Amino acid sequence: MKKQFLDLGKQPIANKFLKEKISNEYFYQLGVAFDTDTCLITQTEYVDPPLMFNDSYVYRGSMSKTMVEHFKNLSKQFINKSILEIGSNDGVFIKNWNPKNVVAVEPCKNFAIETRDLGYTTYPNFWTTELSNTIKEKHGHQDIIFSANCICHIPDLDDTFKAVENLLTDNGVFIFEDPSLAGMINNNSYDQIYDEHPHIFSVIALDNILKRNGLEIIQVENLTVHGGSNRIYAMKIGNGLIDPSVEKNKSYERILGLDKFETFVRFAEKVKQSKEDLLRLLTQCKSENKKVISYGATSKSTTIFNYCGIGTDLIQYITDTTPEKQGKLSPGVHIPIVSPDHAFDESVDYAYLGAWNFIEEIRKKENNYLNQGGKFITHVPVVQVV
Numbered sequence: 391m392k393k394q395f396l397d398l399g400k401q402p403i404a405n406k407f408l409k410e411k412i413s414n415e416y417f418y419q420l421g422v423a424f425d426t427d428t429c430l431i432t433q434t435e436y437v438d439p440p441l442m443f444n445d446s447y448v449y450r451g452s453m454s455k456t457m458v459e460h461f462k463n464l465s466k467q468f469i470n471k472s473i474l475e476i477g478s479n480d481g482v483f484i485k486n487w488n489p490k491n492v493v494a495v496e497p498c499k500n501f502a503i504e505t506r507d508l509g510y511t512t513y514p515n516f517w518t519t520e521l522s523n524t525i526k527e528k529h530g531h532q533d534i535i536f537s538a539n540c541i542c543h544i545p546d547l548d549d550t551f552k553a554v555e556n557l558l559t560d561n562g563v564f565i566f567e568d569p570s571l572a573g574m575i576n577n578n579s580y581d582q583i584y585d586e587h588p589h590i591f592s593v594i595a596l597d598n599i600l601k602r603n604g605l606e607i608i609q610v611e612n613l614t615v616h617g618g619s620n621r622i623y624a625m626k627i628g629n630g631l632i633d634p635s636v637e638k639n640k641s642y643e644r645i646l647g648l649d650k651f652e653t654f655v656r657f658a659e660k661v662k663q664s665k666e667d668l669l670r671l672l673t674q675c676k677s678e679n680k681k682v683i684s685y686g687a688t689s690k691s692t693t694i695f696n697y698c699g700i701g702t703d704l705i706q707y708i709t710d711t712t713p714e715k716q717g718k719l720s721p722g723v724h725i726p727i728v729s730p731d732h733a734f735d736e737s738v739d740y741a742y743l744g745a746w747n748f749i750e751e752i753r754k755k756e757n758n759y760l761n762q763g764g765k766f767i768t769h770v771p772v773v774q775v776v
């Protein structure tokens with residue numbers, strides 16, 4: 391049973407950047423709930439996936455050096471293996487592989503075409519049991535099924551895991567990584583919740599849901615990317631040795647209270663406080679005539695700006711390196727997005743970090759800005775100037 395603990399208000403499609411203001415922009419009510427059966431943190435209602443993932447999806451994994459390096463390093467572990475990737479995006483992971491060893495699945499057709507053109511077999515479909523049957527017929531069972539920042543995007547987890555179980559060899563491993571619930575609670579990063587993230591995973595919840603679909607977690611790696619993620623290794627039940635990292639992570643999560651509804655009621659209070667603090671800081675900057683912009687037109691900042699009611703009165707514009715986002719307006723609050731090449735300079739007093747998860751990469755890159763007295767604002771883990 392889903393018990394709601396947080397209401398993040400009316401939200402637009404997080405990655406639907408607009409060419410111009412439109413009167414019929416799509417909004418949905420973003421409610422967040424604790425599932426008492428599995429301990430899953432999940433949305434009260436899900437947005438229909440084709441509204442988010444279609445032929446004009448704009449998020450490119452390869453826009454950050456950190457992620458390009460991250461996937462390059464991971465690929466080195468699997469030399470000479472074959473792999474199936476669920477949600478291959480612009481190919482940021484598979485580009486490290488020989489195309490003959492890869493089967494990719496990517497429902498955003500603009501990216502599916504891009505990776506196909508590079509020679510990778512790419513199915514332009516959503517991941518379902520039906521698709522896994524088609525792939526099984528054409529390519530046989532798979533030894534490694536990989537997915538990064540994708541499984542938490544899929545509303546129907548039971549079908550997702552059944553489809554994986556259906557396609558894995560008996561000794562096959564399903565490896566997937568997504569932002570962790572522990573990371574979100576520790577960082578107070580409620581902006582991890584938006585239409586594309588219908589769930590935020592704890593190891594406890596994942597193991598419950600995997601098990602009812604014939605899979606179990608055999609190992610967990612804690613990653614620093616995206617504000618704290620977990621890489622989960624799962625196999626068919628009974629086919630692998632269970633590493634101590636599984637129980638270690640679960641007991642840490644129990645210490646954080648991730649298996650209890652009350653924990654999230656307290657989290658919701660902190661979210662409200664964070665909103666008040668951010669609005670107070672931005673309003674103060676405005677009253678002092680400071681120039682405030684935002685750095686990184688992220689899905690996360692769509693949640694923040696729409697929940698807090700932050701528009702061009704408080705943030706003049708957003709800089710982003712993604713060509714497909716530049717020249718557009720941010721979803722819901724319609725802040726203009728521009729290239730940092732011309733708009734991130736010494737005239738900026740404060741830059742709110744929409745991409746706070748890349749703070750180290752950004753700090754290095756923007757050394758000059760910082761040395762000239764420019765400052766960043768973040769809400770993670772508390773609202774502050776850094």
Ligand code: DWN
Pocket residue numbers: 449453454455539540586587616685686687688689690691709710711712715744745746747748751752755
């Ligand atoms: O799961 C998801 C994650 C992995 O990526 C998706 N649902 C969508 C997306 O979420 P996001 O938009 O919150 O992701 P990022 O990775 O935090 O986005 C960073 C954005 O900032 C990109 O548009 C690129 C931009 N950027 C920039 O302008 N300058 C990034 C860096 C590092 C920079 O220096």
